[in-house]
Amino acid sequence: xxxxxxxxxxxxxxxxxxxxxxxxxxxxxxxxxxxxxxxxxxxxxxxxxxxxxxxxxxxxxxxxxxxxxxxxxxxxxxxxxxxxxxxxxxxxxxxxxxxxxxxxxxxxxxxxxxxxxxxxxxxxxxxxxxxxxxxxxxxxxxxxxxxxxxxxxxxxxxxxxxxxxxxxxxxxxxxxxxxxxxxxxxxxxxxxxxxxxxxxxxxxxxxxxxxxxxxxxxxxxxxxxxxxxxxxxxxxxxxxxxxxxxxxxxxxxxxxxxxxxxxxxxxxx
Numbered sequence: 001x002x003x004x005x006x007x008x009x010x011x012x013x014x015x016x017x018x019x020x021x022x023x024x025x026x027x028x029x030x031x032x033x034x035x036x037x038x039x040x041x042x043x044x045x046x047x048x049x050x051x052x053x054x055x056x057x058x059x060x061x062x063x064x065x066x067x068x069x070x071x072x073x074x075x076x077x078x079x080x081x082x083x084x085x086x087x088x089x090x091x092x093x094x095x096x097x098x099x100x101x102x103x104x105x106x107x108x109x110x111x112x113x114x115x116x117x118x119x120x121x122x123x124x125x126x127x128x129x130x131x132x133x134x135x136x137x138x139x140x141x142x143x144x145x146x147x148x149x150x151x152x153x154x155x156x157x158x159x160x161x162x163x164x165x166x167x168x169x170x171x172x173x174x175x176x177x178x179x180x181x182x183x184x185x186x187x188x189x190x191x192x193x194x195x196x197x198x199x200x201x202x203x204x205x206x207x208x209x210x211x212x213x214x215x216x217x218x219x220x221x222x223x224x225x226x227x228x229x230x231x232x233x234x235x236x237x238x239x240x241x242x243x244x245x246x247x248x249x250x251x252x253x254x255x256x257x258x259x260x261x262x263x264x265x266x267x268x269x
Contacts, residue, residue: 007038010176012169013046015162016184017234020045022247026182029251034262041115041168043161047141054110055098083149091139117161117168126165167216181220186230224254
C-alpha cells in the first residue's frame with residue numbers, strides 16, 4: 001500500500017487493565033455489523049486485544065486463556081529497577097497463546113497491520129510500534145509505572161502508553177478512511193480514604209489517562225464509551241464476561257445509532 005492509499009476501517013482500542021476485555025465485545029459487535037477492521041491499534045490492555053485479534057484467535061478463546069487466572073499468574077514480585085513487579089510471565093502467556101494460530105514473532109507477521117502505543121520514558125514522548133518483536137512492545141505498552149518495571153525496546157526504556165496517550169487514535173487516524181475508537185477507561189471514585197502505594201500508583205495512572213484521552217476520542221468517526229466499567233478494578237479478572245458484554249452492547253448501540261449496521265456484508269473469516 002502506497003503512502004497515498006488508506007485502509008478503509010481502522011479500530012483504536014484504549015488502555016484500561018482488565019476492563020480491556022470490553023474490546024473483545026466491541027470487536028464482536030463490529031464484525032456482527034458486517035464491518036471488517038483493516039488496521040488495528042491498541043494501548044496497554046488494548047494492545048493485548050489488538051494482538052490477539054490480529055493473530056486470528058477466536059473471540060471465545062480470547063477470554064478462555066484468562067479463565068481461572070489471577071494477577072499473580074502474570075506478574076512476579078521483583079522490587080527495584082524502577083518497579084515492584086516484572087511482567088515477563090504475562091508476555092510469555094500471550095506469545096504462547098497466539099502461537100497456536102501462526103508463527104507470529106514480529107508485529108508485521110500478524111494477519112492485519114497492528115500498531116502499539118507506548119511511552120518513551122527517557123525522552124518523554126508517546127511512541128508507536130508497528131514492526132519488531134511482539135512481546136517486548138506489548139509488554140512496554142502495558143507496563144504501568146511503579147507497578148511494573150519499564151521495558152527496554154531498542155535500547156530505550158518504555159512504560160505504559162496510557163501515561164501520555166491512553167487512546168491510540170492518533171497512531172492510525174491518517175492511515176484509514178473510517179476510524180472506530182473504543183474507550184474502556186472511565187474514571188472511578190476511590191472506595192477508601194487510606195490508599196496503599198499500589199492504590200496511589202493506579203489512581204495517578206488513571207488521572208493521567210483521563211486527562212489525555214479526550215483529544216484522541218475526538219479524532220474518531222465513531223467513539224464508543226463504556227461508562228459502567230468504572231466500577232471494575234483494573235486488575236480484577238473475575239468479571240470478564242460482564243466486561244465483554246458491556247463492550248458489545250455499547251458498540252452495537254453506537255454502530256446502529258450511526259447508521260453503520262449492515263450485517264449482510266462480508267465478515268472476517
